[in-house]
Amino acid sequence: MSSPSAPPPTPSPPSPMKEAGARSTTRLGDRIFSGLSKGSGIALLVIMAAIAVFLAIRAGIAIAADEGNFLTTFEWDANADPPRFGIAVLLFGTVVSSVIAMVLAVPVAVGIALFISHYAPRRLATPLAYVVDLLAAVPSIVYGLWGALYLVPRMTGPFQWLDDVLGWTGVFAYDGTPARSLMTVGLLLAVMILPIITSVTREVFLQTPKANQEAALALGATRWEVIRMTVLPFGRSGVISASMLGLGRALGETMAVATVLSPSFLINASLLESGGGTFAQNIASQFKEAGSMGRDALIASGLVLFLLTLLVNGAARLIIARRKEYSGANA
Amino acid sequence: MAKRIDVSALTAYYGAHKAIDGITLHVEPASVTAFIGPSGCGKSTFLRTLNRMHEVTPGGRVEGKVLLDNEDLYGQGVDPVSVRRTVGMVFQRPNPFPTMSIYDNVAAGLKLNGIKYRRSELDDIVEKNLRGANLWNEVKDRLGRPGSGLSGGQQQRLCIARATAVEPDVLLMDEPCSALDPISTLAIEDLIDKLKTEYTIVIVTHNMQQAARVSDRTAFFNLAAIGEPGRLIEVDATEKIFSNPSVQATEDYISGRFG
Numbered sequence: 001m002s003s004p005s006a007p008p009p010t011p012s013p014p015s016p017m018k019e020a021g022a023r024s025t026t027r028l029g030d031r032i033f034s035g036l037s038k039g040s041g042i043a044l045l046v047i048m049a050a051i052a053v054f055l056a057i058r059a060g061i062a063i064a065a066d067e068g069n070f071l072t073t074f075e076w077d078a079n080a081d082p083p084r085f086g087i088a089v090l091l092f093g094t095v096v097s098s099v100i101a102m103v104l105a106v107p108v109a110v111g112i113a114l115f116i117s118h119y120a121p122r123r124l125a126t127p128l129a130y131v132v133d134l135l136a137a138v139p140s141i142v143y144g145l146w147g148a149l150y151l152v153p154r155m156t157g158p159f160q161w162l163d164d165v166l167g168w169t170g171v172f173a174y175d176g177t178p179a180r181s182l183m184t185v186g187l188l189l190a191v192m193i194l195p196i197i198t199s200v201t202r203e204v205f206l207q208t209p210k211a212n213q214e215a216a217l218a219l220g221a222t223r224w225e226v227i228r229m230t231v232l233p234f235g236r237s238g239v240i241s242a243s244m245l246g247l248g249r250a251l252g253e254t255m256a257v258a259t260v261l262s263p264s265f266l267i268n269a270s271l272l273e274s275g276g277g278t279f280a281q282n283i284a285s286q287f288k289e290a291g292s293m294g295r296d297a298l299i300a301s302g303l304v305l306f307l308l309t310l311l312v313n314g315a316a317r318l319i320i321a322r323r324k325e326y327s328g329a330n331a
Numbered sequence: 332m333a334k335r336i337d338v339s340a341l342t343a344y345y346g347a348h349k350a351i352d353g354i355t356l357h358v359e360p361a362s363v364t365a366f367i368g369p370s371g372c373g374k375s376t377f378l379r380t381l382n383r384m385h386e387v388t389p390g391g392r393v394e395g396k397v398l399l400d401n402e403d404l405y406g407q408g409v410d411p412v413s414v415r416r417t418v419g420m421v422f423q424r425p426n427p428f429p430t431m432s433i434y435d436n437v438a439a440g441l442k443l444n445g446i447k448y449r450r451s452e453l454d455d456i457v458e459k460n461l462r463g464a465n466l467w468n469e470v471k472d473r474l475g476r477p478g479s480g481l482s483g484g485q486q487q488r489l490c491i492a493r494a495t496a497v498e499p500d501v502l503l504m505d506e507p508c509s510a511l512d513p514i515s516t517l518a519i520e521d522l523i524d525k526l527k528t529e530y531t532i533v534i535v536t537h538n539m540q541q542a543a544r545v546s547d548r549t550a551f552f553n554l555a556a557i558g559e560p561g562r563l564i565e566v567d568a569t570e571k572i573f574s575n576p577s578v579q580a581t582e583d584y585i586s587g588r589f590g
Contacts, residue, residue, distance in 0.1 A: 209426070209429075211422060211424055211426035212426055212428055212429065214384065214387070214422065214426070215422065215426045215427075215428065215490070215493075216428075216439070217384065217387060217415060218382065218384060218415055218419065218420035218422075218494070219415065219416070219419070219439060219440035219443060219493070219494070219497060220412050220413065220415040220416030220440065220443055220444075220497065221412070221415075221443050222412050222443075225443050229428065229439060229443075230428060230430075233428075233430035233431075234429070234430055236430070
């Protein structure tokens with residue numbers, strides 16, 4: 001190998017330093033390794049591009065053939081001729097159930113993480129952390145069965161109570177039918193995303209510099225004030241990242257939602273009554289009976305889920321980047 | 332208001348390990364007292380018993396008395412949180428809060444007491460303490476910037492401003508210059524000289540020239556062997572300790588024969 005900047009070969013014997021320097025760029029191991037890592041990087045881009053192109057083409061076919069409006073139609077008759085389908089109900093159901101899950105899970109997860117990292121005695125903290133991690137090891141179909149067989153019948157009471165107190169808003173109206181609703185799904189999703197959010201936040205909280213916590217203590221801060229002054233701001237971007245990981249799982253969760261939810265292509269103003277659907281649940285429920293056009297329609301809905309996830313992650317990155325210089329990463 | 336500290340028969344433990352043993356010492360108000368001694372002799376541990384930071388370490392506990400103007404810091408029903416509000420501390424490594432601006436760092440302690448300050452009051456306190464820490468002119472145009480963007484010496488002066496903003500009676504400094512270059516060290520030493528009119532200052536240092544330069548009284552700590560608890564060997568006026576100490580070990584340490 002020669003580069004334009006390399007000195008011309010000289011008759012004088014090269015010094016050992018020079019020789020080593022010249023050889024280091026062409027050493028076999030280095031070349032193999034750099035080739036491997038470059039190859040992996042390119043492979044990732046190729047695979048992503050292939051998936052995107054495949055999704056876009058099939059989705060394009062379906063959307064072009066759609067007799068209804070892809071964004072606003074409250075219907076999913078993709079196998080009919082002509083096909084009529086729209087994602088409005090799925091988008092609503094996916095976003096609403098995930099938002100419910102986040103609202104319920106994030107505060108609890110932050111609380112558990114703080115308890116494990118700053119309050120619990122070590123003898124309690126270690127097993128507790130282990131139990132939380134164990135929650136993540138339960139397969140989602142098991143969560144689905146638990147949700148359908150255990151959670152749904154037990155939600156009737158609380159839902160009735162919510163109806164009594166907040167029923168007038170319409171959002172919490174309840175008709176007493178089995179609670180196979182977006183609210184129950186959201187609750188189940190909250191349990192499912194709890195472990196990932198908890199363990200990531202816990203790790204971040206534990207990394208709060210001791211020097212900063214001592215500085216707060218020395219100013220006369222109580223334990224809670226130490227947490228508010230140092231741990232929470234330091235862990236802020238970590239909590240956001242952890243929440244996004246959880247949200248990603250909630251948005252894409254399939255089996256648990258499909259097992260619990262009683263789907264319909266209507267948007268019910270009440271979150272407690274059954275109905276609605278999510279992207280992933282709809283794909284799982286309809287895929288088997290779908291014809292060629294039906295599959296393309298499902299792929300189109302999958303593409304929207306993909307874009308939604310991308311959007312959410314982008315937003316999270318923006319939030320984190322905006323306060324980067326205060327993040328404590330440079331301390 | 333600067334206050335007097337009277338320590339009697341103070342012993343501190345880390346779990347079963349006795350770190351310092353039976354220390355009795357008086358610190359004069361509005362003066363600088365330096366603690367010197369070899370590494371591991373318990374100077375820092377002793378310093379941390381003076382604002383009850385020692386007990387923050389798991390297993391840390393204390394026997395004996397520390398009187399701050401006749402009030403026992405370890406008395407029954409004394410809240411360590413309120414002790415730390417009266418006895419401020421500056422640490423070895425500058426540790427401004429990385430998530431806060433320069434302004435918020437100085438104001439951090441004021442937001443703890445549950446008192447709501449008006450913005451203008453807060454502005455005045457921040458300016459006064461940054462001036463007091465000889466930092467105002469360097470940062471007045473960038474109070475909203477993060478404190479972690481300052482140089483090490485500036486960060487340490489910011490930490491001093493943060494500690495003085497809550498108007499403590501005593502200021503403890505745990506090797507405040509050990510992470511700083513000579514020019515920043517000089518700036519901190521000038522500051523200590525200025526602050527001693529208002530605060531009782533206790534400073535731990537490994538730098539004997541520094542002890543000689545800044546302190547009025549010097550206490551020498553030593554330990555019999557590794558693993559043995561640290562003890563106070565002697566405490567006296569700084570000129571006396573550095574010219575004619577009463578204990579041979581002090582002279583050996585100061586003249587560099589050991590440690």
